[in-house]
Amino acid sequence: xxxVNTPNLFFVGASAATLATxxxxxxDSTGELVTPAVATGLKTIGTLVVGSEGMPSDQxxxxxxxxxRIGRQLVLAVNDETDPVTVAHIGASCYVKDSHTVxxxxxxxxxxxxxxGFQGTKVLVQIN
Numbered sequence: 001x002x003x004v005n006t007p008n009l010f011f012v013g014a015s016a017a018t019l020a021t022x023x024x025x026x027x028d029s030t031g032e033l034v035t036p037a038v039a040t041g042l043k044t045i046g047t048l049v050v051g052s053e054g055m056p057s058d059q060x061x062x063x064x065x066x067x068x069r070i071g072r073q074l075v076l077a078v079n080d081e082t083d084p085v086t087v088a089h090i091g092a093s094c095y096v097k098d099s100h101t102v103x104x105x106x107x108x109x110x111x112x113x114x115x116x117g118f119q120g121t122k123v124l125v126q127i128n
Contacts, residue, residue, distance in 0.1 A: 022048050023099030024112060025068040033068070036099040042110035044096060044127055046070040076122040077102045077112065085123045089115045094125060
């Protein structure tokens with residue numbers, strides 16, 4: 001097997017330029033970037049990289065392409081106050097609540113990543 005070295009920054013399309021935030025990058029079943037939210041069927045593929053003033057990294061002809069850091073990475077996420085992630089969840093999945101927040105509640109939501117620990121009140125999440 002040949003090893004291929006590729007950068008982990010890619011442009012991913014979105015039909016609307018409404019993802020003008022950093023945080024989790026989620027795709028739906030069509031592979032299009034969508035706003036991270038409590039929803040089933042989303043896949044967390046990495047984190048968004050935004051340009052200045054919260055605009056997409058690249059825009060052309062009315063569509064938006066957002067730069068996404070794809071692949072295994074550790075991120076600090078906000079811990080949900082209603083259904084917080086605890087030390088009992090280390091090594092287990094946590095779930096997307098919004099673009100910056102993870103929850104321990106898996107009801108009607110999608111996996112954000114694996115809990116690796118905590119830094120203060122933030123959750124250290126590994127995105128695979």
